[in-house]
Amino acid sequence: MENAETSELQSRLSSLSVSSFPGITSETCDTNPSDRLQSSDPSQSVARPENQSEMDGNNTAPAQSTEEPVADAAESPESSSSHPGEKKALPALAAATTWTSPELKELKLKLRQEKDSMVTVYRGDIMTIHVPTVPEAQRICWEFATDGYDIGFGIYFDWSPVTSRAITVHISESRPVVPGDVEKGSKGSASNSNLGEILPVYRQDSHLLVQGGSHQFPGEGTYLIKFDNSYSLWRNKTLYYRVYYSA
Template identity: 30%
Template sequence: MSGRVGDLSLKQGDALAQFRVRIQDILPDLPAEHDHYLLRWLRARSFNVAKAEAMIRKHIDFRRKMKVDTIISDWTPPKVIQKYVSGGMCGYDKEGSPIWYDVIGPLDPKGLLMSASKQDFMRTKIRNIEILQRECRRQSSKLNKNVESITMVYDCEGLGLKHMWKPAIETYGEILTMFEENYPEGLKKVFLIKAPILFPMAYNLIKHFLCEETRRKLAVLGGNWQEVLRKHVDAEQLPVAYGGTRTDPDGDPRCRTMINYGGTVPRSYYVRDSIQVRYDASVTISRGAVLQLDYDVGAPCSLLRWQFSSDGADIGFGVYKRTAEGGEQKMAAMLEVVPCERYNAHLVPEDNAVTCPEPGVYVLCFDNSYSIIQSKTVSYTVEVLPPAGEVLMLPDRAVGRIPV
């Protein structure tokens, strides 16, 4: 049995009933609670109810932290991403699924990562996925059938060594992992076209981020790729540039109003070149170590702001609140305020803030525990802004490096 609505075995049907009961408390927080949606999580975990429950509860936490429910209306990607990240949605396949085109050749990974943070790229990808998910729901209503996944056309023409730059591969890997963990069964088929001789090397760098089910959905097409695409997409839905008859209203065969073709990022966008920050302190964090910096926040709704950059490589960073007085606490024992992530602060300096809802000791953690070879030098400035707006600079107390 396929594990889809109308094609469930008795065991799969029982698993669905159990799953619905076990997640009753979070159903109102889900973007869709019908059986089609719930079965996606069960199929992703081979109908192991406990594992599917853990996966979907983690997703709810992800939606809250990333403000996914409002990301389309409340957040706009930086201008450099809008202009130079290639790709876009254009048309529907023969079953009504939206088609997304990724155009690799014109992409300038280094220029983009020198001009915007890795976190902005992650948010952009989440926003794009949510737009596609919304489009699937619209198609479901319009066609009166379930449309829950997208078709991708991956145009590999021009793929070269510049696309295999290590920070770019790492960022793309994190995006793939995010997609796998939070949008199960979101892909119907991926068509890779115009793959150059370097493609196997590039694929080997990212394939371990993909689950086996996703790998099975990849189809590397040969010289007859236009013919194959037309078997899955009606000609009027396929741009002329990809073997169909669709054009923009002005006759553009590439449909540039829907598909962005990117390009080389001008150096004027490079953040490190254009922003000079004078930091208050600098510290070297040993390989395999974590540095904790304590800040006393005396008034509720104070703003804790930080700026930092690293030398040579990325650095982990998160914000926590102490739950016990005195002594050291490891990150796992504290209340998470800003999840620890790896920041490409050696490329783009980080500048952000968080509102502290209640007073207490807030801890900025610079995490180098994942590095077994390289120490990192981090330059930083931190300030606490009380609700009244008066700037209060507090000395930090580095409680030390906690070996891992």
């Protein structure tokens, strides 16, 4: 049964090529895009259009900021201890740099022309992109937008040693990988002892503004970039995105 579900999910994203993802190249990340992008302000949120109507769970809650304080090691579910068999605390992760841009049309037009940069995240699904760190780069960068409706977005870091440099996509259908309320910020799964949180999953107004950001490699590991549509009962989301490395 599990193999059948996997086959069905993979067929949904048959246009995605694991070996050729949009923007997974080495280039300079625009960490201070003052001429093009607007720095996001955690104290402000973009108002949703009054005529927007979507059968999503808790869709009346205000948009949440993606800027989250760095989790203190003491708050980690894994506490350091000298007792054998007990888990050790994960290293602290620096906060991500995030920004927004009003250039929705420009980004969508550009990404429509790039292979695999435009995908559908189906209702109830979570799409997770696994991007390993590479010696040639120092940062990971992203930009994304959607048509018509918002989408949940979050980033985590798996400290497990990198055994492959392949970029992979995983789909969770109606079984959220990241439990919790997307409006309140879903947390990473505690079942993965090597998983650290960079940005919890929040619903982003990516249909109103381009959402962008970057994060400096904390060490060797793999980024888990999540696009979450698990809260939507009826709406599939058209997603335009690019993820790339920066020296």
